[in-house]
Amino acid sequence: MKSVLGIIIAFDNDNDLRELTEHRTVAAVQWGGRYRIVDFMLSNMVNSGIYRxxxxxKDKYQSLIDHVGNAKDWDLSRKNSGVTILPPYSYSKKASPLVTGEYRGKIDALAGAVDFLQKNKADYVVIADGDIVANIPLDEVIxxxxxxxxxLTMVCTKKQKDSPFTTYVELNRKKEAVDIRVGDSNDGKCKxxxxxxxxxxxxxxxxxxxDCVTHNCIHFEREFLSRALIDGTVAGYLFNEYAIKIEDTADYFxxxxxxxxxDxxxxxxxxxxxxxxxxxxxAPTYYGDEAEVDDCLIADGCRIEGHVENCVLFRDVEVEKGAVLKDCIIMEGGRILSEASLKHVVTDRNVVVRNGRTMMGDEDYPITIAKNSTI
Known part of the structure; x- marks a missing residue:
């Protein structure tokens, strides 16, 4: 495979994760008991031989920097390649003539890093959002x-829902894009x-x-992709395995x-x-004599003494005797005290739910509790 440079866009544009992104970007949100969402795209790139x-x-990036560190856990702590952190306008206007002085979205972010693109003499570039949960064979896409x-080739999947944040694509028989719409499924035309x-x-x-900067284009999906579609050929790579973009709390849940x-x-x-x-x-998770656990993902370091059903529990979560959790996501350091009852609830890190509290959300609109809260 020819040399490839990967770029992960790890800041938020359009999403509605409410309390979960008050202190971090979507890419840095904890997921699945032990992961961060950005892990998927980092792993996809490494698994496909992309080591640069x-x-x-853009903002709220301290949590992400702390998580990635020197990237050794992804085999990206290398002498001549690895991960490069690109905060807003890492390069000055003198180094990157496309920097305009404003920071409005993906195009500005990419334009601000044009010097990074020029220094890395790769043949191809893979640009990926950091809010994707999927195991994509990027080597096959390339x-x-x-x-x-x-x-340009864009990875597509079957339409799952109507959303104002989603980019919809219509493909012809040759798997070429003939229409690209943002937040509009065109009455079902874009499949x-x-x-x-x-x-x-x-x-x-x-x-x-x-070209986009000189024409004051700021929206990657609406303007960059549209110009690519009008002036050239945009191909679609259909990915038919599990994939989801985390655009709101319902997606996350x-x-x-x-x-x-x-499966x-x-x-x-x-x-x-x-x-x-x-x-x-x-340390391994401790299960008390009266603990009842059914169909859950539970990370290490937890202490379970209550009833937990259909839940995802992160590290160092404690569920006391008499507490009942159903269809919940409890992030790291959560404390669910005795006789508390939660259903369809997502708690951020270090949340304490006091004795006897009852909370119930819905799978389409789960209750989310902000980091370090006491309920």
């Missing part, structure tokens, strides 16, 4: 892009959605960024609950393409 990765950030001769993963030639990307299904887990967590994350050594 830039992570574009190979398909080379064979198609298209200017696929973009996963926010794009492959293109590096020089083509630099040219398109220059559903994606975690989906992992309770073994879904087997699609996402493959032995040949492992999802890597930062390793933390914890």
């Amino acid at each position: 990765v830039g992570i574009l950030m 190979e398909r892009h080379e064979k198609s001769g298209a200017d 696929h959605v973009s996963l926010g993963v794009y492959v293109m030639n590096r020089q083509y990307l630099i040219h398109m960024l220059s 559903r994606s975690n609950m989906d992992m309770l299904d073994k 879904v887990r087997d699609e996402v967590f493959k032995r040949t393409r492992p999802i890597l994350t930062r390793i933390k050594d914890e």
Whole structure:
């Protein structure tokens, strides 16, 4: 495979995760008991032989930096490659002539890092959003892009829902995009959605960024992709395995609950393409004599003495005697005290639910409790 540069867009544009993103970006949100959402795209790149990765950030990025660190857990702590953290306008206007002085979205972020793109003499660039839960064979996507001769290839999946944040795509029989719409499914015409993963030639990307900046384009999906569709060929790579973009709390809740299904887990967590994350050594979880646990994902370091059903529990969670959890996600450091009853609830880190408290949400609109709260 020719040399490839990966860029992960790890800041928020359009999403509604409410309390979960008050202190962090979607990419840094904890997921699945022991992961962060950004782990999926980092792992996808490493599994596909992409060892030069830039992570574009905008704000609320301390949590993400703490998690990625030197990226050794993803085998990206290397002498001549590895991860490059790209905060807002990492390069000055003098170094990057496309920097305009404003920071309005993906195009500005990519334009601000044009010097990074020019220094890395890769043949191709994979641009990916950091809010994707999927195990995508990017090496196959790149190979398909080379064979198609298209200017740009976008990874698509079947339409799952109507959303104002989603980019919808209509493909012809040749798997070429003929229509791209944002937040509008065109009354069912667009049968696929973009996963926010794009492959293109590096020089083509630099040219398109220059063209977009000179025309004051700021929205990647509406303007960059539209110009690519009008002026050239945009191919679609259909990914038919499990994939979801985390755009709101319902997506976050559903994606975690989906992992309770073994068939879904087997699609996402493959032995040949492992999802890597930062390793933390914890003691095994303790289950009390009266603990009742049914169909759950529970990380190390927990203490379970109550009733837990259809839940995802992160590290160091404590559920006291008499507490009942059903269809809940409890992040690291959560404390559910005796006689508390929760259903369809998502708690951020270090949340304490006091004795006897009762809370009930819905699978389409789960209750979310902010970090460090006491209820």
